[in-house]
């Protein structure tokens with residue numbers, strides 16, 4: 001499902017963010033990507049959803065070798081991935097409903113099907129009934145859950161999340177990580193970048209460790 | 220197919236919603252476009268009226284045929300009437316001509332010419348076919364008749380007017396082209412600004428798999444809508460202009476005993492202007508969005 005081979009990434013300003021990173025995440029697997037700040041976690045996730053391109057190396061996601069993906073296929077490739085950002089990236093002038101509906105709308109879905117799916121996704125994250133509100137009227141944890149609903153609403157086979165529990169309290173973090181585990185139980189491949197050791201301990205899933213852009217062993 | 224239309228309808232409604240939400244800058248743009256379009260359209264309408272007016276004055280480019288003095292006028296008139304290109308021929312005798320001259324010039328009571336009438340007989344000929352070329356041909360035919368001294372066509376004047384109108388049309392075309400270009404640029408510029416102010420939104424749409432076509436669509440609608448409303452504004456400006464001119468035209472009519480009415484654009488032309496405005500708006504938006512998307516490609 002995700003395969004990185006000898007991946008290097010150097011940002012324009014000269015920082016070597018990743019050097020010779022490689023790992024494989026099988027279909028239906030769930031793993032944590034961890035390491036200290038600046039280790040390159042976010043960089044790996046950006047490479048996976050093609051927000052950045054590697055300087056060297058090969059990345060394969062959902063069977064697509066990313067280096068060979070033509071630009072016009074990029075939107076369709078992105079529809080196969082659900083992405084959760086630490087900063088949510090919600091549209092504050094749009095209702096919660098519209099935010100969650102976005103992946104469906106861009107894929108051309110209309111009408112009742114959109115409505116049904118959005119409400120189901122909001123139900124999953126415990127926000128049913130809030131769809132008419134706006135993101136800024138929600139707490140940080142609630143916003144994070146809207147972001148998760150948006151990442152899942154189009155039922156992608158792969159879910160990646162960057163620090164989804166970044167600034168949430170313990171109980172809320174548990175809820176959100178449990179939500180990811182639940183999706184994983186239903187066959188979704190999940191990769192979560194986090195330095196929340198408590199969650200890593202609690203779930204006993206696979207851990208991919210990074211340090212200063214290098215692999216520190218994939219347990 | 221149905222889904223396609225529903226989707227367009229939805230995007231369109233949303234576009235309208237956004238249009239209503241931030242009316243101030245858009246209203247400015249609409250007015251700007253309206254004034255830009257009103258200028259060449261107004262000139263065009265002025266030209267149309269001038270053309271119509273000149274046709275009223277010179278329906279067929281008539282000819283004045285001056286007969287030889289002391290000749291047999293009635294024989295000449297018969298010969299003139301026999302020529303195929305002549306529709307009507309009205310004879311004005313020297314006596315009649317002098318009377319008309321006296322009333323027209325106001326010199327009637329002065330006995331200026333004494334008992335001697337210097338005027339020749341004149342035949343006013345209306346050709347069957349108007350148009351400079353056939354009228355010129357008819358003039359040469361008339362000149363060869365024995366009783367005819369001299370043929371004067373009003374053609375020179377008609378030709379001059381035609382040339383002036385052609386020049387006017389060309390000017391309107393040039394102006395319309397330039398201002399059409401300006402309209403495209405205005406729309407391109409406002410669209411560029413809107414795209415820039417929506418960059419966060421665009422990057423999220425990209426991230427969840429929105430194609431460029433999807434991102435482009437609302438901007439194209441706004442562009443077309445703004446252009447169309449601008450054209451509507453131009454029509455309004457034009458109508459106001461015509462209403463403002465109604466008084467002076469009525470005064471002229473009274474002074475000349477005429478009954479000329481200014482005409483505006485016809486329904487077809489008005490619709491054409493709306494379509495043109497919308498198309499140019501769409502084009503401007505399209506150019507700007509394409510540029511912006513290429514620059515932010517990720």
Ligand SMILES: Nc1ncnc2c1ncn2[C@@H]1O[C@H](COP(=O)(O)OP(=O)(O)OP(=O)(O)O)[C@@H](O)[C@H]1O
Nearest residue numbers: 011012013015017036037038039040041042043044
């Ligand atoms: N856009 C960028 N331009 C230049 N350098 C960057 C950019 N993004 C990240 N870096 C650098 O790449 C390295 C890895 O950054 P990255 O964001 O992947 O780390 P991280 O593991 O996600 O850290 P954190 O836990 O703080 O989020 C850092 O040294 C960072 O400064």
Ligand SMILES: [Mg+2]
Nearest residue numbers: 041042043162
């Ligand atoms: Mg990070």
